[in-house]
Amino acid sequence: MGVVPTDDELIATVRSVRSQNPALGIQKLLAAVLTAEPTWSVSDKRLKKVLQKLKGDEFPTSSLNAALDVGKYSDKVRPVVFGPEKGKGLVAAQDIRAGEVLWREDPFVYAPPWEIYDAQLIGTACAYCARAFTPSTPPLRVQCPHSTSSSSKAACQATFCSRLCLSRSGSTHTLLCPVANPSCDHLLAFLKERKWKAALAFTKCVVRILDAHQGSKGGKDEEGYMDKDAILTTYNSFATLRSDKRWTHTSENDLARSANEKLFAAIQTGLVQAFYIPPPDDSSLSPSLESKLKEIPLVPRSPVREKSLKKILKTPIPPEISASLFSKDGVLEGLGKMSLNLESHGGLFPLHSHLNHSCTPNLSVRHIPGDIHGPNPSRITLIATSEIKMGEEVVISYVDPNQNVKERRRKLREWDFGICRCERCTREEKEVVEETGGKGDMEDEIRGFLGV
Structure with missing residues (x-):
């Protein structure tokens, strides 16, 4: 019977192995850990739990843009920092009516x-x-x-x-x-x-x-x-x-x-x-x-x-x-910036990049007039889709909000979001479980999240 390492010991070794070989899958990572510590006894189930814990410690990093004068775009929103996990975002600086244009923006690059x-x-x-x-x-x-x-x-x-x-x-x-x-x-x-x-x-x-x-x-x-x-x-x-x-x-x-x-x-x-x-x-x-x-x-x-x-x-x-x-x-971080922040049509926008995801968005990104032959084809217009109270976060959906919970979560994993736990997803997940009488969908989500 081998030695069972503590979580801290296992995490330290996993971090060390992954720093040298970040692309290893579950089985190869387990083999590498046991090679590094041959006296240990670690199951793949235990390793998956540790990886899930590590996952929670790996969030995108962001900072407020000192060069961005938000007032030039709009007096209806203001930037805030929510914390290390969520990062920055935008909240309403005043009450906003549905259908109201919040701002228009040209890209940093296109x-x-x-x-x-x-x-x-x-x-x-x-x-x-x-x-x-x-x-x-x-x-x-x-x-x-x-x-x-x-x-x-x-x-x-x-x-x-x-x-x-x-x-x-x-x-x-x-x-x-x-x-x-x-x-x-x-x-x-x-x-x-x-x-x-x-x-x-x-x-x-x-x-x-x-x-x-x-x-x-x-x-x-x-x-x-x-x-x-x-x-x-x-x-x-x-x-x-x-x-x-x-x-x-x-x-x-x-x-x-x-x-x-x-x-x-x-x-x-x-x-x-x-x-x-x-x-x-x-x-x-x-x-x-x-x-x-x-x-x-x-x-x-x-x-x-x-x-x-x-x-x-x-x-x-x-x-x-x-x-x-x-x-x-630098290259990997730069590519990561683009993957996280590009708007769907290919623009990288300083103010738009503050917007966080919600499966129940209150803001819509529009391309007006939407004609590639017209001037400023890369410009976006941000329009409120519902009433927004002062202090409420303004959010968009990174995926099609009309999709069901399973499809939305699958798409969000491509953004490295893990399993979305928003109010809507939690409610719809519960409804699915009640209808099917099982947890199959949830288990599928967890398996996909862990990469197994």
Whole structure:
């Protein structure tokens, strides 16, 4: 009979094993724990209970955005922090009527639907605002300035609504232009092939941060202009849960998890190849920062491509920012931010990202007028769907609220929410149990949550 470890002992060993192999499934994790502690006696049932306890300690982290002036959007809501588990949210600053518009918002970055993204690549939608072109818009169109100024075999068909959109883009397009920055070609090919929305949105964030550090004047006279500090503060404020942590407890098998690891490595390599310039040696860097920089893979780049990138990124990027964008941790956290915060149409919105989920939402996200040919196709409008009292939280549904409890919970697990215990879900679960006279659905939910 082996030694039965205490919960604290078992948790410490599980944490240690998972830090080295975060993708292990239940059986392989148990084998690894027993290899590390061969005198122990631990059942898979006991391990599942410990994992469930650990699950409760792993929440997305978020912070209020010091650069966000909520009053510019609306005087009807105010941001609050509910606690470490729930994080931040929005509550009504006054009584709100059903049907009332609370605010309108343009995205921090926009990863458009793939048909629009493809249209941007071939010049039939604006490369900046994503407005789709019609026969009535050609006179104002402006082609990518690099497409006509180079003898390179590479081509860029990007087109802008007008010189205003071209100016607003700053050097963000230049970094993603295969003519101006040929080092981005593999990254663009990866994004086009994989159709991975989080990767596209994270790429847009990386480009916007790098552009801001070049002192770009793109959009400086616009109402929504943000300087480099505000851009970085906004990016850091989005709720974060590393992408590899999001599926630690899901039902994906080891093969699927291995495939995910390869995808993470591929996007990191693409980003490094496209945009990363190693900082010069600096003995004043902290050991932890130096370690993170050493983790960034060195991807070979030809002298011509190196010169092209340095021509765009003339101002060196601070080492701590490079580490936060290009290290493995930085990439996984960035992808996690996108997965948690992207609106369904692909926009990343600073104020919208405060909204928490409810299976009984009192707010609706609308795309008005909803015409991809109209101006501001990425803009959202937030409308109250019911009366909201001052101090009450304003919430949206991350899933279709018309689905039954089992389907809603299944969808919510994809957001790493675990089992939803809201008032509606608890009530409907009880009704299902009473109707079926059993607990089959609940047991299915728990098995899915634990990944077994």
